[in-house]
Amino acid sequence: MDDKASSLRADPDPWLLILQTPGIGCRTYLKLLHFFDSPEKVLAATRAELQGLGLQQKSIDHLFAGNLNGIQLSLEWLGQPDNHLLTLTEAGYPPLLAAIADPPPLLFVHGDPAHLCQPQLAIVGSRNPSPAGLSNARNFAAYLAGAGITITSGLAVGIDGAAHEGALQQGATIAVTGTGLDRVYPASHRDLAHKIAKNGLLVSEFPPGTPPRPENFPRRNRIISGLSVGTLVVEAALQSGSLITARLAVEQDREVFAIPGSIHNPQARGCHVLIRQGAKLVETGQDIVDELSSLLGTLEIPAPARAPESKNPGFQLDPDYRKLLDSMGYDPISADALIATTGLTPEAVSSMLLLLELEEYVSSAPGGYYCRTEKS
Template sequence: MTSLDAWLTLTAAPGVGPRTCARLIAHFGSPDAVVAARAGALAELGLRPDAVTAIKQPNRDWLGAVLAWAAQPDAYILARDDPRYPPLLAEIPDPPILLYVRGDPHLLAEPQVAIVGSRNPTPTGREITRDFASRLAAGGLVITSGLATGIDGAAHAGALKNGKTIAVLGTGPDQVYPACHRDLARQIAEQGALVSEFAPGEGPRASNFPRRNRIISGLSLGVLVTEAALRSGSLITARQAGEQGREVFAVPGSIRNSLARGCHALIRDGAHLVEDPAEVLAELSPLLRRAMADGVIDRRIDAADVGGDAAGSGLDPDYQRLLAALGFDPVAPDVLIRETGLPAEAVSSMLLVLELEGHVSSGAGGCYCRVRE
C-alpha cells in the first residue's frame, strides 16, 4: 500500500475525521504505520469496530475509482504532507485530511479573500459583489467562494474578469452543485481551481456545507460578506473566520433590506465596515506582509500581477504618477483617481503594491500617504 492509499483508507473509515486522523498519525508516526498497525492497537485508541475493519480491510474498488479520477489531466489529491497543501489552511484546528483539486493546485497557497452571502441576493447585492470581486482580483488576490447560487456565483464571475478564483465544493470534485453552475465550474477549473475534501462520487448532503465553509475561511486571509440575512449560512463562515483568526468584512445596506441585517449584525460584532475594495486591501496588507515573511503563502503580490514593475527604484510611469499625486498627508483613493486619471481598480491594486514595497502607508478611512525616505 502506498502513502496515498493509506491516506485514502483513513478518510474512508467511519468516524475518522481530521482530528482523529491527526491523533492516529501522531501516535503511530505516519498514515502507512496506522494502516499497518494491529487491529487491537487501533481499538485501544478508541476506534469503533467498523472503523478498525475499514482500515484493515479497505474497499479496493473504491480506492481504484478514486485513483482513476486522480489520473485525469488537471486532477490532484493533496494529502497533509504534500508540499502543495496550503499552509494557511493547515493552521486551522481541523484541516481536511485530503484535498481533491481540479485545476491549479498551486493556487491554493496564494493570497486569498473569501466573498460569501445570500443565495437570493438583490440586484444591487449582485452588482456590489461582482465589483468587489473584480477589483480585488485585479489587486492580485484570489477570490474564494462556495459555488452556490447568488452571491457566490457573482463573486466567482466577477473574479474571472480580472484574475483567479477558487470554488470550494460541498460535493465530490466530480460533481457540480447546483447544476446551473456547470459552465461556471468548468471555467473555474480552467482558470482557477475547484477544491473539495469529499471524494469523487460524493453528492450534496446538508452536513457537507458547514464543513465546506471552514475551508473557505481557512484558505483566506479574510472573509467579506456582501449581503446576507440574519440566519444565512454566510454568518457561519464569518464566525469560523473569526475563530480562525481571519479578518471579517461586511458591506452595509439599507435598514429596510432584510438581506442587510446579517451584515449589520457582523458589523455590530466587530467586523470591518467596508464600502470600497480599497478598504479591504488596506486592512489585509499587514497580514499579507506577515504571511509573506512567514512563508505561509507561496508568493508575494508584486507588480507583475497588475502589469507594472514596482520593485525597488524601477517604478514605471503610472506608479510614478500615482506617487507624485501622494503627499505625506493622508489622501483618499478617490482623490488619487481624479488627479491621476487612472482607473479605480488600477489605483487600488497599485496602492497595495506600493504599500507592500514600503513606498506608501495606509491609514484611517482607507487613506494613503507617502513614507518618508
C-alpha cells in the same frame, strides 16, 4: 504473525484507504495522524492500538479487510487530466489552511494547485441576494482580483457565483465545493465551474462520488475561511451559512469584513450584526486592500473601471427621469409609491422604469420593487 493491518495492504494510497473508511471523519483522521505520524503507520497498527484510540469496531474491521473497491472511483478520478490529491504533510498544502484546528487531511483539486498558496480573500453571502448585492459581489471581486488577490467562495447560487464571475474578469478564483469534484452542484453552475478550472481551481475534501449532503456545507465553509486571510460578507440574513463562515474566520483568527445595507433589506441584517460584533465595515475594495496590505505586502491596485456605455447613445436624463430617480433613493420602493410621490401617471412611471432598467440606472427587486444602481 502479528495481527497487522499492513499485512493486508498493497499499493493503493493509504491516505485514501483511511479517508474512505466508515466511521473515520476529519477529526478522527487527524487524531490518527498525530499519534502514528503517517497513514502507513496507521495501517501497520494492531487492533489493540486502534481500539485504544477509540476507533469503532466497524472502522477497524474495514481497515483490516483490505477492500480496495471503496477507493477505486477516487483513483480513476486522479488518473484524469488536471486532477490532483494534496495531503496534509505535503509542501504544496496551503499553509493557512494547515494552521486551522481541523484541516482536511486530504484535498482533491481540479486545476492548478499553485493557486492554493496565493493570497486569498473569501467572499460569501446570500443565495437570494438583492440586485445591489450581486453587483457589489461582482465589483468587489473584480477589483480585488485585479489587485492580485485570489477570490475564494463556495460555488453556490447568489453571492458566491457573482463573486466567482467578478474575479474571473480580472484574475483568479477558487471554488470550494460540498461534493466530490466529479460533479457540479448546483448543476446550473457547470459552465462557471469549467471557467474556474481554467483560471483557478476547484477544491474539495470530499472524494469523488460524494453527493451534496446538507452536513457537507458547514464543513466546506471552514475551508473557505481557512484558505483566506479574510472573509467579506456581502449580504446575509440573520440565519445563514455566511454567518457561519464569518464565525469560523474569527475562530481561525482571520479578518472579517461586511458591506452595510439598507435597514429595510432583510439580506443586510446579518452584515449589520457582524459589524456590531466587530467586523470591519467596508464601502469599497480599496478599504479591504488597505486593511490587508500589512498581511499581503504591496498589492498592484487596478485602475478604476470605466463606466458602462449607454445601450442607447441618444438617451438623456430629462427632468422627469431625474425627478423619478431622486424620488427613489437607494432603498427598494414600489411603482405605486413612485406614482404617489412624483405625481406622474402610472403609464409614464412604468415606461420610464423600464427604460431606466435597460440603461442600468435602476434594478428591479422581488415584489415589484425598484432601487437605484451605482450608475445613477
